[in-house]
Amino acid sequence: MEIPTGEAAKELIDASSFIWNHFLGFAGTMSLKCAVQLGIPDAIDRHGGPITLPELADALSVHPAKTLHLRRLMRTLAHLGFFVKQTSEADGEETYHLATVSKYLLKNQATGMAPGLLLGLDPEWVAPWHSLGDSLRREEPTPFHTVFGKSCWELMAHRPDMNERFNESMACDAHLVMKVVVNEYGHVFKGLSSLVDIGGSTGTVAKAIAKAFPHVRCTTFDLPHVIESATRDASINYVGGDMFEHVPPADAVFLKWILHDWSDEDCVKILMRCKEAIPMVGGKVILIDIVVNPNSPSRESTKLQYLFDMNMMVICEGREREEHEWKKIFKDAGFTSYKITPALGLRSIIELYP
Numbered sequence: 001m002e003i004p005t006g007e008a009a010k011e012l013i014d015a016s017s018f019i020w021n022h023f024l025g026f027a028g029t030m031s032l033k034c035a036v037q038l039g040i041p042d043a044i045d046r047h048g049g050p051i052t053l054p055e056l057a058d059a060l061s062v063h064p065a066k067t068l069h070l071r072r073l074m075r076t077l078a079h080l081g082f083f084v085k086q087t088s089e090a091d092g093e094e095t096y097h098l099a100t101v102s103k104y105l106l107k108n109q110a111t112g113m114a115p116g117l118l119l120g121l122d123p124e125w126v127a128p129w130h131s132l133g134d135s136l137r138r139e140e141p142t143p144f145h146t147v148f149g150k151s152c153w154e155l156m157a158h159r160p161d162m163n164e165r166f167n168e169s170m171a172c173d174a175h176l177v178m179k180v181v182v183n184e185y186g187h188v189f190k191g192l193s194s195l196v197d198i199g200g201s202t203g204t205v206a207k208a209i210a211k212a213f214p215h216v217r218c219t220t221f222d223l224p225h226v227i228e229s230a231t232r233d234a235s236i237n238y239v240g241g242d243m244f245e246h247v248p249p250a251d252a253v254f255l256k257w258i259l260h261d262w263s264d265e266d267c268v269k270i271l272m273r274c275k276e277a278i279p280m281v282g283g284k285v286i287l288i289d290i291v292v293n294p295n296s297p298s299r300e301s302t303k304l305q306y307l308f309d310m311n312m313m314v315i316c317e318g319r320e321r322e323e324h325e326w327k328k329i330f331k332d333a334g335f336t337s338y339k340i341t342p343a344l345g346l347r348s349i350i351e352l353y354p
Contacts, residue, residue, distance in 0.1 A: 128148075170201050202220075243270050253277055
């Protein structure tokens, strides 16, 4: 093999670095998981200020022989932006404190991301990714089916532990999203007297809407086994059922991050049931979902939307869609018009009108 020189050598080095960066991307991911599992954000938060490495090691009960390992972990996570490292000019001692993003990794936070992160990086949940290539050559609809022989919904229906963790992660996301929706985009609920939240799980979305708009009667609608485990709130009506068969009637139907879990055909079926549930005059369906924009000026935003799409492909039969793909689904379900409001980072508020 000819040894490259000059620009060819630089191209080879740059290419190898690019590939290594993606190949070892999982190391950053698993380092983050380790930090959440150990409770590093919580330990720093409890300390009440910058914490030294020995203090952090003691708070986490790290084995004395592994203090250097902890330093290497913190150095990496600080470089990735999850913590802030400071070095004293006087004695060179390193201290760490929370970065803005790590505040959302604190456990027992209503708007925290720790539950979703730990579920998504659970060995069982990650296993289907290892079968992605094999799955492309097989009949099963997803790698999840290839590994478990059933859909993620069927598995969770028989795994209370996994179902609970999934509901907890969705509730945390709902707390975060609904704070923004009701405070900044409350106009989408104007004129409504009733609303049903499909796939509402423990009722987080319905509670947030009912609290912000007391005149709106809110119903949480989900599968019977989900509703049975929900903690009741007097301000919310809880109904168990199947969204493919029937949706309780209301002025509006709300679906937060539901349709991206399903195929185009299933989305049409769901939306047809939603259309039957709302009045032809004054009724609407409100979606919180991703609208992929391949021409977005933010390359990182589009990258993350594509990664979410890959996650859907591996875990369930859904997908993240561009506007023209959404438009076809809305038309096939019988809706006459829609409005998209990019409002939630990767996600948008979509209003559908019969």
